[in-house]
Amino acid sequence: MSVQSWTFIMVATSFALYIGVAIWSRAKSTGDFYVAGGNVSPVVNGLATAAGWMSAASFISMAGLIAFMGRDGSVYLMGWTGGYVLLALLLAPYLRKFGKYTVPDFVGDRYYSQVARVVAVICAIFVSFTYVAGQMRGVGIVFSRFIGVSIETGVVIGMGIVFFYAVLGGMKGITYTQVAQYCVLIFAFLVPAIFISLLLTGNPIPQLGFGSTLSDGSGVYLLDRLDGLGQELGFAAYTDGQKGTLDVLFITAALMVGTAGLPHVIVRFYTVPKVWQARSSAGWALLFIALLYTTAPAVAAFARANLLTTVSNQPYSDVPAWFSNWEATGLIQFDDKNGDGLIQYTGPRSDIPNELTIDRDIMVLANPEIANLPAWVTGLVAAGGLAAALSTAAGLLLVIATSVAHDLFKNSFRSDISEKTELRIARITVGFAVVVSGYLGIHPPGFVGEVVALAFGLAAASFFPAILLGIFTKRMNSYGAVSGMIAGITFTTLYIAYFKFLYPELNSADHWWLGISPEGIGTVGMLLNFAVSGVVAWLTPPPPVEIQRFVEEIRVPRKLA
Amino acid sequence: MTRLSKRGSTKPPGNVGYWKRNLVYLTILLSIWALVSFGFSILLVEPLNRIRWGGFKLGFWFAQQGAMYVFVVLIFVYVRLMNRLDRDYDVDERDDS
Structure with a gap:
């Protein structure tokens, strides 16, 4: 059978699976729709979090990016995993104890302020739309490369699938389809990696093959060969860094903190029943993520070695x-x-x-073809890329819908609407958001790639400090938190806009402040947020007694007497 | 530090001690988190790269493999420590709560 028929079979089978799961797990209440009824088990939640987190960029682009960046690629590897430690230790258990539906819920309640809530809603919607447009584009690209339809048709098919299970099932449908999608995507990533590792080094485990000798009889270690070949051709040694140390430090920190502050990740911890399960599902999520993330640098090194030896x-x-x-x-x-x-x-x-x-x-x-793997493997990679893009898109669309229906409509404007009406608004918003993101996927604004840095920077400079201070200090008040968020967001947005949109010709290490690139500036925005919050809170009166009581309440798992 | 009553006690939970102990755990675990990522993989990567670990230079290995393994272990250690702490201070969630 040809590559194309295999691809068609793999993609069609996986889509049928997602639709079946969606019908089985329909949402019946707003609780089902926003947080899957709040009774997801930690391992299932870990699987769903991992699938929702690993996007088209993680699946398709990251290994290639590392292959060209060498050691500097570690900013993505550590940045996009290290944030889960912060989530598990500093945020997830307390947000689970708080127990409502969204990040703006927490910010609005803890800081007893509609301004704080609205600032949080705007950030959540902006961050999610930025991301989801990229996912829809990814769906279109996979379709056009592997099935031979146009990017537009591909985006429309992807929209149809997401529309179906997100509108029908809400968080409940998304959770269980994400479990299926994780299985598809991890299998699709590991199978070619294992084959190529065997071929190049004779070791079936890519993480070990990465540090083994080549099986060409030379007895030379793969990484030493890569360093040598690269330098002969005028590249830097693969295991050497090119970026400035301070910049690497700040980019890694911004990605870590940004990860911990992304609303579609945080909201997953509201779906488990108990505090200890919120802690452990962060562990499961990171374990499932690390399975792909520790394989990716090995795939990068194998691909680089193949490229230098077979083509150069x-x-x-x-x-x-x-x-x-x-x-x-x-x-x-x-x-x-x-x-x-x-x-x-x-x-x-x-x-x-x-x-x-x-x-x-x-x-x-192209990995399966480079390594001469059977046609079904290529089909599998296509299905895996689609699973990665769709699962992330669905989680983001839900955040947008929840923000509009719950945070804006119900909690900011009309508190008197019934649950049924709220659920209907949420469903309509998902539908609307699917269409908008599909449009953005077909007609991508030129800045999509550029604003991903902004999405992480904003999450790092706004949500993370506000939530952290809200849990770990009783003294933090609404004045401090709101001015901190506004200072962090403004600074980060201006710095990124200056180098990415206003003066792109100046976007180089010579012009950056202290050599910190726009990708790493979120860390400075976060520090600024902490500083401004602290000073303003110190100059203004402490929060009301019931808020201090609220903080004590969320710090322990059991309800206080 | 004195451990408060085991499960079944009628005393109010010792929240101050519980919270202090939690902060100690966080400080230790996050120091390790920072050491393997910002320390070994970024600031100390060059000196560590002089040490070989099979086919890997050690600093490079931490940056692209080791740090991630440590992250996973840290979360599961935290889960164990906190589950025990919840029980010791009698603040764990019961099935009926």
């Missing part, structure tokens, strides 16, 4: 078939500058001009 300095006339296949999509481009018929792939330190341009997404998508 080879005659263009006898490149392998995958090279020509992907050249047709425009993701590989070869320009024979010196006309010698050989592919010169060289780095910035080489005298020979580079002739090869490679899109980073290829590293995962």
Whole structure:
């Protein structure tokens, strides 16, 4: 059977599975719709959190990104996992004890302020829309590359699926489809990785193969070979860093804290029944995430080694078939500058001009073909990429719907609406959000890639300090929290807008403040938030006694007498 | 520090001691978290890279593998410590609560 028919079978089977799960787990109340009835088990919640967290970017782009960045790729690996430690230890158990539906709920109640609630709602909606547009685009790209339909058709099919189970099942439907999607995506990521690890190093475990000797009989370690080959071609050694140390530190911290502050991640901890389960489901989530995240750097190194040995300095006339296949999509481009018929792939330190341009997404998508794996593996990778994109999109759409129906409508404007009406508004909002995100997927505004830094920066500079201070200090009042959030958001947005939109030509280490890139500035925004909150709270009266009592209440698992 | 009553006591829960102990756990666990990520993988990566660990340079291994393993272990250690602390201070959730 051809790659295309295998892909079709894999994708169709996985979609049928998601729809079946969605019908089985329909939502009947707002509790079902917002937090899956609040009775999800920790392991199931861990699986759903992991699927919701790992997006098209984690599945398709991250390994390729690391292959080109070498050691600096660790900012993503540590940044997108380390945040779960902060979540588990500092936020999740207390938010579970608080026990309402959303992040703006907590901010609004703890700081007894509609202003605080509305600031939080705006951040939540902005962060989620930024993200979801990228996911829909990912769905379209996978469809167009593997099934041969246009990106637009792909986005519309993806919208249809998400619309179906998000509107019908809410958080309950999303939780159980995410479990299925995790299984599909992890299987799709590990199978090619294991094959390639065996092929290159003879070790079936990619995490170990990564540090093994090559099986070509040379007895040389894979990473040493990569360092050597890269340097010969004028690249930096693979295990060396290129970015400034302070910048790496700040980017890693911003991604960690941003992860802990992202509303679609936090809301998952409201779905378990007890405080201890909120703690342990963060552990399960990170375990399931780490399974992919520790494999990704190995895949990156394997792909890099394959690229340098099979393509570099080879005659263009006898490149392998995958090279020509992907050249047709425009993701590989070869320009024979010196006309010698050989592919010169060289780095910035080489005298020979580079002739090869490679899109980073290829590293995962073309992996099965590079390693000569059977056609069904390629089909599986397509289904995995779709699972990653759809599961993340669904979680984000739900945050948007909850923010509008619950935080804005019910808690800010009309507290008298019935549960039935609230549920209807939530469903209509999901439907509306699916359509808007689909539109953004088909007509992506040029800034989608750029604003992802902003999404993390904003989460780091707004929610994380506000929630943390709300739990760990009784003295923090609404004046402090609101001015801290506004200071953090304003600073972070201005810094990123300055370098990304106003003066993109200045966006280099020479012009950055202290060498901190826009990706890492969220950390400074967070520190600023802490500082402003502290000073303002110190100058203004303490919060009312019932709020201090509220803080004592959320600090212990059992209801106080 | 004195441990308060085991389950079944009618005394109010010792929230102050419970919270202090929680903060001690957090400080220790988050110090390890910062040490393996910001310490070993970023600030100390060059000196650690002089140490080989099989095919890995140690600093590189921490940055792309080790730190993530430690993160997972830290959360499960925290879960165990806190479950025990909840029981010791008699503030754990009962099935009926």
